[in-house]
Amino acid sequence: MRAVSTPPPLTAEPPSLPKHSGPPTIVSSLDLDSLEPGTRHNLHLDLFRDPAGQQLRIPVLVVKGAEPGPVLGITAAIHGNELNGIPAVHRFVHGLDPKRLRGTVVGISVVNIPGFLLRRRGFSDARDLNRLFPGKTGGTDSQLVIMRLREQFLTHVNYLVDLHTAGPGRTNPVYARVDLEDPASVELGIAARPDLIVNKPASPKTLRGAARALGIPCVTLELGAPQVLQPEIVLRATKGLRRIARHLEMLSRPLGLGGRPPLCNESSWVYSEHGGLLEVFPDLLARVRKGQPIAHIVNLFGEIVGEYKAPFKAIVIGKTADPVAPIGTRIVHLGKLVPWDE
Ligand SMILES: [Zn+2]
Structure with missing residues (x-):
């Protein structure tokens, strides 16, 4: 009988993640200047005290490079059930060597903790956090959280990558949303090497729009389907983040000229x-x-x-x-x- 050769299955790279090494440091504000150059930190940032008196803290992974340079912010799971970005943040951040990094990486692996636990898009009050910028004091719980996120995180970064997936019951490839009027954002999108770049000026109520209002170049990466981890997509997102860091000259190996993905206006x-x-x-x-x-x-x-x-x-x-x-x-x-x- 003729042997049938089948191609090897696609597998994700085994992640090189560290073992748990103790509790994170609880902070009420993000003070990047106070951190020693060439160090790595797991921070739990106080965002909000809920009506039951529980403190809501979000996980912030910081790598402060030995050399000065830009601050690259990365956010995942502002929609609590959009999971592919979470391991991408972990793998990208843990793959960095603080001694060889120029600038600082600040990654929030899960912005919307209540939504993550409830396996849903919205916050504990079911509001969509990505429609509430710039937030406000004295507003609802979700508005307050957004105000704190903007003040304690967004205003500290020079570039932002916001990681999402398709909405519930839908799927998409890896694509970047950018504003074609903002060339620095388009360059971030190209550097990530998605399947597609889609021009979509952001509403000021979104994180990307809030970044734009502050003059922070920002790209949204849409990563596959919600509610699941897709290993190939996680790997592509991790590599995309690394290429963005190379594009920003935060890593020693510069990003070579690559082709541009197809563009939708x-x-x-x-x-x-x-x-x-x-x-x-x-x-x-x-x-x-x-x-x-x-x-x-x-x-x-x-x-x-x-x-x-x-x-x-x-x-x-x-x-x-x-x-x-x-x-x-x-x-x-x-x-x-x-x-x-x-
Ligand atoms: Zn989303």
Whole structure:
């Protein structure tokens, strides 16, 4: 019988993470200047005391390089169920050698602790933290948390990478959201080497928009699906963070010139106008022509009740992974590809 050779399965790099070495240092403010150059710190930053009197602390991983340089901030899980960014922060930060780092890396592995524990996007009051910037004193719990995060973290960084995934029931490849009007942010996106770069000026109510308002270049990396860890995507995100640090000349090996990923200057979702069982046809990153069938919805007798076609020539940025589709379900996220301006 003829031997069939199968390719080896894709495996993630075994992470080189340290063993637990004691409790983190509790701090009520982030004072990077007071830290010795060439050192590493696990900090628990006091953000907020909840109505039951419990202190909410967030995990902040700091590596202060031996040489002065920029402060690179990284945030994951501001949406509590978007998990792929968390191990990416861990692996990137623990892979840094403080003695050979220029500048400081400040990584928050989980911004939204209550959402993380409840396995949901929103905060303990169900509000979306990434729609509440700049926050306010005397507001709701979530508004107060955002105000503290902005003051105690965001105003201390020179660059920001905010890690997300697709929303609930949906999935996407690795793509970067940037504002094309902000060249430094676009460069961060290119350095991360995503599958795609999507132009999306950020609302000032988001973390990326709040960074923009402070003049801090920021990229949002969208990393696969929510609620799961996807090893290949975690690995790509970790490498992307490392390339961003090289681009910022924080590591000794400079980032060579690489190609630029495809660019979408705008994008939009196709929504369902019928309820039923949804089948989406194209894969992520597939290119579809205008009028190409992209999905249909059948009723429970197997009859087609809705057919959906691409409204323009596009690339598939995201799609729903949940076949149970009420009216108004997001079906496919389509992007308009454009050439890069020279
Ligand atoms: Zn998100």
